[in-house]
Amino acid sequence: MRKIDQIADQYVEDAIALSPMNATAMGVPGHDHELDDLSPAGFAAFADLERRTIAALEAAEPVDERERVAKEAILERLRLSLERYEAGDAYLELNVLSSSVHNVRQIFDLMPKDGKVAAENIAARLAAVTEAFKQYTETLRAEAAAGRVAAKRQVLEVATHCDNWNGSKGPGTDFWANLISSVTIDGEPITSGPLKIALGNSAAWARAATHNFARFLREELAPQAPEKDAVGRDRYSRASRYFIGAAIDLEETYAWGWQELARIEADMRATCERIKPGASIEEVVAFLDQDADENFTDKNLFRDWMQELADSTIADLADKHFDIPEQIRTIDCKIAPTEDGAIYYTGPSEDFTRPGAMWWSVPEGQKLFGKWREKSTVYHEGVPGHHLQVGQTMARTELLNRFQRQMMWCSGHGEGWALYSERLMDELGYYDDDPAGRLGMLDAQSFRAARVIVDIGLHCEFTIPEDNPFGWRPGEEWDGEKMFEFMKAHTRTIEDDMLSFERNRYLGWAGQAPSYKVGERLWMQAREDYKARKGADFSLKQFHTDALNLGSMGLTPFAEALARL
Template sequence: MIDNPREATRIDATAEDYVQRLAALDPLAATSLGLPGHEDELPDLSPRGHLARAEAAMEAVAHLTELEAADEVDVVTMAAMSERLGLDAELYMSGEVGRQLNVIHSPVQNLRDVFDLMPTDTTEHWESIGRRMTALPDALAGYQESLRAAAVDGKVAARRQIEACIAQAEELADESTSFFTTFVAGARPDGSEPSGALADLLTTGAAEARRAYGELSQMLRRELAPKAGTRDGVGRERYELWSRYFLGATVDLDETYEWGCEELARVTAEQNAVAARLYGPGTTPAEAMARLDADPARRLRGTDALQAWMQETSDRAVAELADTHFDIPEPVRRLECRIAPTQTGGIYYTGPSADFSRPGRMWWSVPPGVTEFATWRELTTVYHEGVPGHHLQIAQTAYRSDLLNTWRRLACWVSGHGEGWALYAERLMADLGYLDDPADHLGMLDGQRLRAARVVLDIGVHLGKRAPEDLGGGTWDALKAWEFLKANANMAEGFLAFELDRYLGWPAQAPSYKVGQRLWEQIRDTSAQEARARGEELDLKAFHRRALDVGSVGLDVLRSTLVRRPDAPASRR
């Protein structure tokens, strides 16, 4: 029971109106947020659709300027919406939205990935899926229209990204390999095989989806690839814009590059010390990892064992952290761990629906042929994606309907805030003793080293900075980045190749993890200093509760909210 729940304000109403407008203009977002009413629709990805979404963002910001904040929650909402939606409009005006094409986060992938989030229990669910598949040709036709318009202005993705997306589209178009083929083949509405009109709809929908991706692959190959350049770096101007978008903060990129070099050296030294603890002085991290990989006690065989281990590990973390180190509401204590239907190698989290009927989920996309998994590597991953990482952060915010409007709870996501928190959570679990086994600690450091390395690599390549002398000096490029990545990541080359393509095609996103962690730690440390100035010690549990109750806002907004009034009482329960 909530005592004295906060009353909605005019600013909340503006935020709610914008969410409803966004859901109608972007049904992918509606499904991701768990908002009903657009299950069988797809967005207009033509220039007209992009303009409509930009206008909605700008109109919401303009409306906010006419209102006055009723309380501190309103102050944060106004700041966060102005920053986020203002950047949406800025990205549109700069032409960044219409040109989006990369290996991991563009309409090529997003239009397929939305089907992972759709319920599949009933005939009605599969009817929505079928209708949405039949909408794919129009959505991808609009996307092609935007890519052509951007190309007229010389805004074309690098050849590396286009070639990778051609391969992805061709796989989705091939009946023997397509996700849509296997997805429909596995349909069991209400526990039985589809028949009659539903069977026809699904067969037609899958065929239409495959055809649409086939047409996309041909357009990319024939029209876009010939216009593409080989340069991967996007330059300082574009990078600064995307850095602000992914961090919700303005940082000195040159200072951040130098800090990344220093952080990489620090994490590497810590790795060396842990490797020596495991197997004696002189043992390198690579040697220690090879010995751990060969240890049968630290391996899982098969995806069933992997899924069970993920779930058990997650459940145990929730049970032990709830009511001790964190406030975890009852609905948030449910987290589903699943093997993803795709085979890309990624591990990711999807948030709950607004009413928690769809719980938060941790997904593991296992590549073909991979049958064994090392627990020492992945324990920290479960904490990163689950609790106290993304699940605690996202699901707890979603739960706070007594405090936050729908935009604050569900629709606002800032990578530096979210991914920075997840890395912060990994380190926190080490501080709490959950990674005291040196093998598990080494696994956490392996991930932290990669995240530090990609700060250096990402800024180095995209800004054309001078490469380290051990890479031959000169200007950073993809070849130097590849050698640097192999030297600082203990991963199979197939994984690393995809990772490199991701960094080169999605500027400033990868550094937002480690830079976001840095900013989270700075905010916490500043709060601790101010508490000591008052003769107190920082209550870390209360700090985390207050910080997470703010929601996923830009890190500059988070800092001003938490540091401006460090003695403010905790939000209402």
């Protein structure tokens, strides 16, 4: 094996040893009964692994272009990850979507549920939740002693999530009880015997650990947490580079966000003319929400529609617009076993026996499910979005080492590609006969552009421009309430409960939300640069193949690698 691939593969082996949860996510057997070490020592061990790997890669010379790309891409990710750890930023990632406690809860979604071994693994991992949450409590206490605590809003919201997982929303909402009831042997429920007892006891321990962790957040951590949501320019710059994989001009990007939002909303008004001439955007949205052909009132029927659309899109795009490996021509659409409001994708297992999946955590109270609202979401999470990108990366064993296939992720690259995919489907004509679906896509684009504005504006403490194109609160300062008000004014397809979750997400996960739209911007620029270099030989399908075959990486090394093709 070549040196850089050897270093990368050794990192994966070492990371799996440190993180059984990563092993489960990757589909690597033998670790499903364990949880990660969430103590300060556990985090330090990962940082030490990153330092050793960086040093080894810096000393190794690539033998060809493929290894050069791998070296540059891996170094960029590890250096930024280590920078965040050493600055204490990684510990501050306690928010409504991304934290170690969420990682523990979500890993159970990816575990096999049928068979004696599966049942034993779930019981053992549930029993390990108590120690994992004690370790995480120790870590958060140590960071608080050093003056590093997430904003109070996030601390309290995560505590509420813990309550929700424990069934605070009423009968049928206890995640732990629902988990053990889903475990079967040969498809039959486990109704008696030692495994039934072990599962019940372990679920009770996990529930108690979750309750204790929520109490720690409320009673001990929240009183030490800052009221201020903004993280400041220095921390934001680090976060932005980490999530985008490129250093951007924050002032220029903030100004661009306002311009891009105005451009998209002008397109929305033109699209509304095709649906209901003379009506405003809000009137057209109300019209579509009353259209029985455009909506479901049953989330399971809506899931079935999403599955059918995802399947038909794969069949239609394969071999025509994209090279889609056979292993990833299957995707599962699932309703998540929680009500947190998130929509997310999980990749296939390493051997592809577990397909990739798009998950929708339907917020409590949501009763209307619009096809026109979510068509672009299926493209975003499925094909040509995350499922194609992640799956193709995993299938390219001849081009990418195991680190690149399994552990490399940059939000700007991945989410930028997913937004590019939504836009591409419009370019390819998939909305030509569906102006309602196109309006939904544009509203999603409007939402992502607005996120650029509010995220940079609030966390970097920029003022609202005096000459902003909407004449909205010129010269005022951002806060959480204005953020919600602005987002509500510029999205028509998200209900208030979901929008509140989104607002809290931006407040607590600084720099991540703009990576979608900024990533799309950089993907579009990369395509134009590639097209200019290829001239008459430009092929859109070949661009997609060449770009995705590089694997996931930060957008600066991506642009540099693509320029060498």
